[in-house]
Amino acid sequence: xxSTKLMQVKSLCxxxxxxxxxxxxxxxxxxxxxxxxxxxxxxxxxxxxxTVKDLFDARVxxxxxxxxxxxxxxxxxxxxxxxxxIFDLDKTAEYLRMALNITAHVAYRxxxxxxxxxxxxNSHIVEKxxxxxxxxxxxxxxxGGIFTNANKQFGAITRLPDLCIFFNxxxxxxxxxxxxxxxxxxxxxTIGVVDSNCNPNLITYPVPGNDDSPxxxxxxxxxxxxxxxxxxxxxxxxxxxx
Amino acid sequence: xxxxxxxxxxxKHIQTNQGLQCLGPFTTQACxxxxxxxxxxxxxxxxxxxxxxxxAMKAYLDRAREHDEFMNEQNQEYQxxxxxxxxxxxxxxxxxxxxxxxxxxxxxFPSGLFEKKxxxxxxxxxEVFPQRKxxxxxxTGRPHHFLFYTGKASFYQVLHDxxxxxxDLNRFEDAMIRKGMxxxxxxxxxxxxxxxxxxxxxxxxxxxxxxDKDYESFVQAxxxxxxxxxxxxxxxxxxxxxxxxxxxxxxxxxxxxxxxxNGRAFVTTYECLRKSARGDVTIRSPGTGKISIxxxxxxxxxxxxxxxxxxxxxxxxxxxxxVDIEANVEGGGSxxxxxxxxWGIAWGLRSFLDQETIEKMRLAGLLTRxxxxxxxxxxxxxxxxxxxxxxxx
Numbered sequence: 303x304x305s306t307k308l309m310q311v312k313s314l315c316x317x318x319x320x321x322x323x324x325x326x327x328x329x330x331x332x333x334x335x336x337x338x339x340x341x342x343x344x345x346x347x348x349x350x351x352x353t354v355k356d357l358f359d360a361r362v363x364x365x366x367x368x369x370x371x372x373x374x375x376x377x378x379x380x381x382x383x384x385x386x387x388i389f390d391l392d393k394t395a396e397y398l399r400m401a402l403n404i405t406a407h408v409a410y411r412x413x414x415x416x417x418x419x420x421x422x423x424n425s426h427i428v429e430k431x432x433x434x435x436x437x438x439x440x441x442x443x444x445x446g447g448i449f450t451n452a453n454k455q456f457g458a459i460t461r462l463p464d465l466c467i468f469f470n471x472x473x474x475x476x477x478x479x480x481x482x483x484x485x486x487x488x489x490x491x492t493i494g495v496v497d498s499n500c501n502p503n504l505i506t507y508p509v510p511g512n513d514d515s516p517x518x519x520x521x522x523x524x525x526x527x528x529x530x531x532x533x534x535x536x537x538x539x540x541x542x543x544x
Numbered sequence: 545x546x547x548x549x550x551x552x553x554x555x556k557h558i559q560t561n562q563g564l565q566c567l568g569p570f571t572t573q574a575c576x577x578x579x580x581x582x583x584x585x586x587x588x589x590x591x592x593x594x595x596x597x598x599x600a601m602k603a604y605l606d607r608a609r610e611h612d613e614f615m616n617e618q619n620q621e622y623q624x625x626x627x628x629x630x631x632x633x634x635x636x637x638x639x640x641x642x643x644x645x646x647x648x649x650x651x652x653f654p655s656g657l658f659e660k661k662x663x664x665x666x667x668x669x670x671e672v673f674p675q676r677k678x679x680x681x682x683x684t685g686r687p688h689h690f691l692f693y694t695g696k697a698s699f700y701q702v703l704h705d706x707x708x709x710x711x712d713l714n715r716f717e718d719a720m721i722r723k724g725m726x727x728x729x730x731x732x733x734x735x736x737x738x739x740x741x742x743x744x745x746x747x748x749x750x751x752x753x754x755x756d757k758d759y760e761s762f763v764q765a766x767x768x769x770x771x772x773x774x775x776x777x778x779x780x781x782x783x784x785x786x787x788x789x790x791x792x793x794x795x796x797x798x799x800x801x802x803x804x805x806n807g808r809a810f811v812t813t814y815e816c817l818r819k820s821a822r823g824d825v826t827i828r829s830p831g832t833g834k835i836s837i838x839x840x841x842x843x844x845x846x847x848x849x850x851x852x853x854x855x856x857x858x859x860x861x862x863x864x865x866x867v868d869i870e871a872n873v874e875g876g877g878s879x880x881x882x883x884x885x886x887w888g889i890a891w892g893l894r895s896f897l898d899q900e901t902i903e904k905m906r907l908a909g910l911l912t913r914x915x916x917x918x919x920x921x922x923x924x925x926x927x928x929x930x931x932x933x934x935x936x937x
Contacts, residue, residue: 412684412686414686414687416693426704426707426708426711429690429691429704430708432690433690433704436690437690438687438690438691438692438693439690439691440691440693440694442694442696442700445695448693448695455695456695458600458603458604458607459599459600459603459604460600460681460685461598461599461600461681461684461685461686461687463693
């Protein structure tokens with residue numbers, strides 16, 4: 303369990319080093335085996351951010367009707383009740399902790415984090431979360447090529463985000479958000495809350511769970527905000543020590 | 545990339561609109577030291593500093609420098625041209641203003657082109673070349689704005705703020721209902737006489753291009769905000785995006801009346817124009833309703849309609865026996881002269897009336913200048929539009 307987490311952290315770092323566009327030359331802070339931050343299984347203590355009970359109270363376990371189930375989501379499903387898919391919250395918690403851990407690590411290393419949500423009901427709270435923790439949000443119509451043709455789109459060389467967090471992965475009921483495909487193309491790590499009708503294949507860190515209810519989205523926003531802030535806090539602490 | 549940036553040396557913050565003058569610290573820093581060892585140190589420092597700057601920032605600095613040079617060149621050309629122009633017009637180049645430049649250009653290069661923007665002009669380069677945004681990210685390439693990746697950060701920021709206000713007001717309303725209080729009816733936001741700023745001015749305000757659909761959603765969001773019972777609490781925010789409907793008439797303030805040797809207030813309106821008639825009208829108050837036109841009374845006009853035209857503003861404002869009118873008018877026919885006097889009287893009467901009556905006069909069309917003139921006769925036609933009688937054989 304711990305070793306898998308480690309693998310995830312390291313794989314993220316190697317992914318992101320591939321991309322030459324972003325920030326700065328990888329001069330200092332070499333990733334070594336002795337690095338206490340990376341070798342720690344849960345350096346930012348994200349496991350205590352929530353309990354399975356919290357997830358249940360926020361109605362994370364509700365999926366869509368079982369007719370719309372995507373077969374690739376079967377491993378995360380507990381069963382079906384009254385025609386609706388119910389997620390296995392133990393698994394969700396495990397995946398969510400992994401995602402929170404990665405988020406905190408990226409924030410700790412001054413990565414850019416971009417939050418996504420499509421849908422008018424919850425997009426404001428997502429934007430607000432991004433604003434509050436000093437990161438970025440995109441809850442509007444996705445113009446093609448923001449990642450893949452960034453230099454043209456912004457009229458200059460632009461640093462792309464290092465981590466994309468999707469609080470829902472669908473544009474509408476049928477199509478997946480284009481940014482997921484684009485981040486995969488640009489090898490940007492992604493975290494995605496995948497509901498029972500979504501495809502988790504292109505997402506680096508899928509989190510099975512309900513992506514429609516305001517309570518659930520509020521909970522996700524709260525958790526990821528705390529994880530980001532913890533990462534940044536640690537960063538500040540370590541910088542002041544040097 | 546995911547690297548931590550320690551020891552970031554704070555470079556000068558760049559805030560100029562066109563992103564000019566930002567080459568600062570790299571080149572100038574070395575010159576400040578005279579000691580060689582110090583110089584070495586500073587070079588090392590600059591080297592380190594350069595490494596800490598992202599590619600994005602570097603590219604921006606290059607672009608800013610290019611733009612800066614270009615604008616400098618243009619500015620020099622403009623200054624030189626202005627001096628030449630001043631010399632040509634026989635005036636002092638030092639006191640030659642932009643207004644003089646415009647007049648000189650209009651005089652030297654007369655143009656009959658309808659579109660004003662197509663006529664020859666000479667303007668400072670800042671007005672000719674479009675404004676550019678300053679750098680939108682810091683040294684590490686981290687954008688300043690949390691909606692940067694949407695591509696229309698300022699526009700979506702406005703929508704974000706609107707929704708935030710809606711959420712806040714709804715919460716406030718709930719609290720008030722719980723307390724059993726109702727919104728203050730007197731403070732209700734009054735939006736009549738105003739309209740939403742149009743798409744072009746919104747684009748200019750935000751320095752972004754906006755689609756038609758975006759503008760629609762902007763208007764919808766704001767209408768929604770205005771429809772809330774407590775919307776008066778965010779009046780300032782709403783009014784930022786509204787503009788008055790009748791800004792033009794309000795811009796022309798009525799002149800203060802002067803006083804003649806008898807102590808009577810009078811106002812003279814010059815350049816009362818209608819068709820090819822022109823004249824000036826003096827209104828004296830208090831008066832007895834005497835009207836003199838070119839030294840004659842109202843019978844100066846033979847036609848009843850023309851006489852009615854002249855006294856119409858006085859009747860409309862109920863000032864018929866309270867003021868004296870003196871008018872000099874020449875050129876044109878009787879109806880043109882009558883129209884010119886009518887406009888002059890209405891324009892001058894504003895000095896003696898309250899704001900409400902003036903607004904009524906504006907709505908009645910008395911303060912609107914009538915620009916229609918006679919259309920010329922065309923060759924091959926009987927008149928301006930009328931064709932010759934045409935018989936097939």
